[in-house]
Amino acid sequence: MSIFIKLGWYFKQEWKTYSIGVVGLLLTSLLGIVSPWVIGRLVDLIHRGNLKVHDLVFLLVILAFASIAQYGARYIWRNAIWGESAKLEAVLRGRLFWHYMQMDTQFFQAYRAGDLMAHATNDLSAIQRVAGGGILQFADSIITGGTTLIAMMTVVDWRLTLIAVLPFPLLAVMSRVLGNKMHIAFKESQAAFSRLNNKAQESISGVKVIKSFGQEQDDIEEFNGQIDDTIKINRKVSWLDALFDPITTLIMAISYVVTIVYGGHLVIAGTITLGSLVSFVSYLSMLVWPMFAIGMLFNTLERGNASYDRIDAILNKRSSILDKNDGVVEEPHGDLVYAIDSFKFPDEQQNNLQQIHFTLKEGGTLGLVGPVGSGKSSVIRLLLRQFDEYQGAIYFNGVDLRNYQLDALIPAIGYVPQETYLFSNTVRENIRFARPEASQKEVELAAQKSDLAGQISSFPAGYDTQVGEEGISLSGGQRQRIAIARALLIDPELLILDDALSAVDAETETRILRTLRAERQDKTTIIASHRLSSVMNADEILVMDDGKIIERGTHAELMAQNGWYAETFDLQALETEDEEEDING
Structure with a gap:
């Protein structure tokens, strides 16, 4: 019953509607008592040979009235209880989704997408059933059971009632024993569902890779293995669940055997009439649902309890990125001072960044280069406030980045990653994702700046062309340029291109960078790239390796140093010449 306590905040909030529902259940139960009484009266009248037309009409009118009224009472409780349960699911779903939106990078590294989806679907449905079916089963088992027992004692005979309910305590013992086992089993079942959801999500997302390497059969076998494990766990749940109904039926x-034997004795002895025994058997049949409801109740509560604990654990996770209520609300602009002494990702032992110090003047351009894993993206992730735990500080216009409110800081940054995410929508809606109110003219201007306008005009529906899931209908270069247009549309104070031109050819890259230099003379830009031609015109270039700056300067200064930058630039230039010769050859 602890799940009812955990959901107490909602029941307290919606107590009026739930009270109406309980009243509807009470009326339904009270009106349900009428039918067995009417049947008993008819049996007695027939048995005695005293049935008259007016008696029959009177009893049938009572029966019809009770049935119609019971229909209305059922409508009341169903509308109240099921309506509130659906509302609870909506509240929790909104709360959970909002929580997902507030969480940091560490959270999404700890929880896989399939697991989070399982919480948002299967677990919420289990909790919703507690607020609907659970309330019905709990209240109805008490109300219907209670009113029926009272009717059996008052209308028929209290001794027969006492004898008939003697086996009922066995139900409480059974529910207690099986309930504890079911709680554990349901937790394991929900966890298995999450693992299966994760596997399905990864296989669908990575289907291109799976097919490219011909691993379909291996992936199917792994998936089938997950299914077998899930079925094995759920069989245990089903086995425990299946024990409720047979024991309740037994x-x-x-009770029926005791009733017939002892009730028949009372009829023969003249203590009760035959009609009363018929009414009593009818009342006893009305107790079947409350008895089954108790079994179903424990099933519903244990499922809901296990799911609520899982949801509660997620909602109690707190982001390590603190958004200060008294933080700076003005959008930042001006010089960017990066002064990080050391930084390491959570749960790692060694520093990922060490002594990263630079100053980027407003309107300037900074280049970040270096081998894979050198720390370029780590530098950027701190600028995006994906992590706040580091030694040192980052200042934007003289204010520590951590002292800005996120609603002020994030809109001032336009970030374009190498792996672009596009939504299953039109080209237009993907470009104006950050500014839904942007006009068509502004969207077209942003597309021109990213050198994509010409290609969009050749699309089947132009800007109304659907890009497909994650932009599957577009090339890698087109996806990157849509992402660049999306960032340019908000005209950010700080534009960050994190290897965002890797999928375009050198000529297209040159046109885009030339446009950015002309359009963003008063705005700051950071370009991280493996292709050194992307940063050769930057005001300063940082060469990184193993989380440290190993070279720095302008293109000319770095070429004069004859270090990693100069060697890599010459090598890339030679590769470009070879490619051009192959094309022309």
């Missing part, structure tokens, strides 16, 4: 069968 207990009810014992």
Whole structure:
């Protein structure tokens, strides 16, 4: 029953509607008592040979009235209880989704997408059933069971009632024993569902890679293995769940036997009439649902309890990125001072960045280059406030980045990663994602700046062309240029291109960079790239390796140093010449 306590905040909030629902259940139960009484009266009248037309009409009118009224009462409780349960699911779903949106990078590294989806679907549905079916089963088992027992004692005979309910305590013992086992089993079942969801999500997302390497059969076998494990766990749940109904049926069968034997004795002895015994058997049949409801209740509560614990654990996770209520609300602009003494990712032992110090003047351009894993993206991730735990500080216009409110800082930064994410929407909506109110003219101007306008005009529906899931209908270069247009549309104070031109050819890259230099003379830009031609015109270039700056300067200064930069630049230039010769040859 602890799940009811955990959901107490919602029941307290919606107590009026739930009270109406409980009243509807009470009326339904009270009106349900009428039918067995009417049947008993008819049996007695027939048995005595005293049935008259007016008696029959009177009893049938009562029966019809009770049935119609019961229909109305059922409508009341169903509308109230099921409506509130759906509302609870909507509240929790919104709360969970908002929580996902507030969490940091560490959270999404700890929880896989499939697992989070399982929480947002399967777990929420289990909790919703507690607020709907659980309330119904709990209240109805008490109300219907209670009113029926009272009717059995008052309308028929209290001794027969006492004898008939003697087997019922066995149900409480059974529910207690099986309930504890089911709670553990349901937790394992939900965890297995999350693992299966993760596998399905990864296989669907990575289907191109799976097919490219011919690993379909291996992936199917792994998926089938996950299914087998999930089925094995759920069989245990089903086995425990299946024990409720047979035991409940057995207990009810014992009650029927006792009723017929002892009730027949009372009829023969003249203590009760035959009609009263018929009414009593009808009342006893009305107890079947409350008995089954108790079994179903424990099933519903244990599922909901396990799911609520999982949801609660997620909602209690806190982002390590603190958004200060008294933080700076003005959008930043001006010089960028990066003074990081050391930084390491959570759970890692060695520093990922060491002594990264530079100053980028407003309107300037900084280039970040270096081998794979050198720390370029780590520098950028701190600028995006994906991590706040580091030694040192980053200042934007003289204010520590961590002292800005996120709603002020993030809109001032236009970030274009190497792996671009596009939504299953039109080209237009993907470009104006950060500014949904942008006009068509502004969208077209942003596309021109990213050197994509000409290609968009050749698309089947122009800017209304659907890009498909994650932009599957577009080339890598087109996806990157849509992402660049998306960033340029907000005209950010700081534009960060994180290897964002890797999928375009050298000529297209040159046109885009030339446009950026002309358009962003008063705005700051950071370009991280493996292709050194992307940064050769930057005001300063940092060469990184193993999380440290090993060279720095302008293109000319770095070429004069004859270090990593000069060697790599010459090598890339030679590769470009060879490619051109192959094309022309």
